[in-house]
Amino acid sequence: FQCPGQGGTSYYTRKSNYGLNAQQIGNAPSTLHIIDFAHGPTGSAHDASAFEYTCAAKYPDFLFDRDEFAWGDSAYAVTERMICIHKKPAADIPANSIFDKTFAEHCMSALKGCWSCLSGLHVSINSNNDHIRASRWITISIIFHNLIIDLE
Template identity: 45%
Template sequence: MPWQTERQQASDTLFKAFLVQLVVEADVALSSAAGDDEDDLYDLEALSDDESDDDDEPPLASQTILETLAGIHINHYHSEREPIHKSHSHLHLLFYDWKFNSPEIFRSYLRMTPACFDKLVESISSHPVFHNASSNLQMPVDQQLAIALFRFGHYGNAASTVKVALWAGVGFGTVQLVTYRVMTACCDESFRRSALSFPDDTTKAEAKQWIEDTSCYAWRNGWLMVDGTLIPLYARPGFYGNTWYDRKSNYSMNVQIINTPSLCIVDYCVGLPGSQHDATAWEETRMFQEHGSLLQDDEWIWADSAYPLRDWCQSPYKK
């Protein structure tokens, strides 16, 4: 079951009590209207005595519960907030020093080169999620992307909202928000098609030549490779959690990657649970579904023994 805050637990309990009390009061009101004895269940003189003064009527229990429920949600924070000192020094060093003078440090933080980072910023900057009509402008897209990439590049406690927020010098909620925006932009189909394109003839010829040089001429037409990898999740997902439990005893996500020998990614598939077998997971890729129009009759993809044997998908481990 998904984790709930104390506020949500109290809210759910009061809401259920409110519904139950409404049913009880409605039942008593119907009984009173039918001439039943008013003292059989509750003393609800306020419901039956139309001549009494409204100011003297005690509030109904349902009304009291509803007011208590409203009181829970009237304030965003229930406990007293203490300021936490934060600084943007890490982001400043990242963008104005390490990016130009120490690219290896930049890469260690964001898991990509400065050139690749700039290209990614350019690709997602025009997405509507980074633009709004509010007078409060969003953070620059490059800073939002950097926070999300820093979070993606860490695991366990280092990837927690608190640690990432303190590193970037932003609010805890901002970390969640920028992560959502970046993922929304990167999962958009328009980004997928703009970021990935099938290799041209020159790239294909270079890949075939590499295969021939490292193996033999007969294998040169197998110029693409496919494999799956498991991306560990920080915790068990709240919905259908067991389906994400993989063979390595982790909760993970199955990611399929099709690439050239130069590690240029041609196609990918993300979002499938870790329990999904590679043979069925890769059926969701464009390469599997459109291989007839992407590959020539004498070309194929290299795969391991987890993938089904086809004329266009060969495994060196199968006879």
Template identity: 30%
Template sequence: MPCTTEQQLVTKSLFKLFFLQLLAEGEQAMIEDPDYEDEYMDTPFSTTILETICKLQEKRYLQQCIAIRKSEALLHLVLGEYKAVRPELFRIYHRVMPATFDTIIANLRDNPVFHNNSENEQLPVEIQVAVALHHFGHFGNAASIQKVEIWAGLGFGTVDLVTRRVMAARPDAAIKEKAMMWVEAHSCPAWHKGWCMVDRTLVPLPSWPAHFGNTWYDRKRNYSLNVQLISTPDLQIIDYGVGLPGSQHDTTAWKEPRIPKERATLLGAGEWVWTDSVYPLQSWCQAPYKRPEKDIRENATYNFTLSGVHV
């Protein structure tokens, strides 16, 4: 939730004072003789307040900004020496091993979101993904943009921008075809169009939220966020939904990602999403056939095949 800046608080207080002073001056004018004029009369105090508000709005900050000294040395140390000879330290910063990191880079390198026609070239994909993974892998104060920018030696806006780019990167046709081939190899040809899966994960909060705190209390007795993740079989996240409290049921939380909202443009004809039984049953959001009762022997093959893909 965005916080109110000091400038906004001061401006709000001055506006209140301005309107109160304007009312007081109006009442005073009704009491005094309208024909009486004093050439030495001072400027109304309300005008002075209004001029102060205008001068205040001309400045972005009330105090002079002091540049934060930063360095990219630690970022390059992690991507260089730690990645090559100390993979356990690399994993501390990015939550993945170097081999997994290289696979992510290979899948995202050619994505259009990392290329533009601007004269100002983007940062290398490795750096953008490293910053995003460092951001994703922490919570609380450690995940604040300011702390990430100091660690990476980048600007505040740059950290936010590269994180959004990584989240916006979507699988291309080759990755989609690879996912379909995997599903078909682990199930049957009729199910190959179910190439993406959705499930809920709970992200624990460091403390009890101040606003509507009880609504964040989940079934695992933690205060958390309900995060919906849609991924390919190789666990590449292609869509997500965040912001709802941990107590929110998946039936409602499922409406947050883009795929349920824009299925016609994001999924091809006949394509569907693997879910479990807590999600709303829709023709494109389930296994293609209603799951039979598990205690019938003839259904063992079906259940084994279904769980082999979804689990």
């Protein structure tokens, strides 16, 4: 997709495309419901920085009860409510790799699989309003994602 006209390089991701950084927290055991999310930072934003905008980061005791926590990848800081999956060299063990992908990526993969509009930036961004409109695509997709899971 094309480079955004406003701040284009900041939308360029580590995966060599243009996008927004969206953080989502799924429930455990996973029903694929998304219980918290934040979006708005551009694709170049580091996941750990973008995570700071979530309710899970700001108010973890509001979102999680007693012994509940979220799984995160190695980019996130370990807290009482955020447990990181395996880091190298343990991440290179095949059984650990399967476990890590299942818990850390399962919900996001289901979301992107259902809503292909979330794979890459499919709208032109040439103003602040365009950025807001692109962020709304993410919000609407998450709402529909959760509604469909409830109906199934």
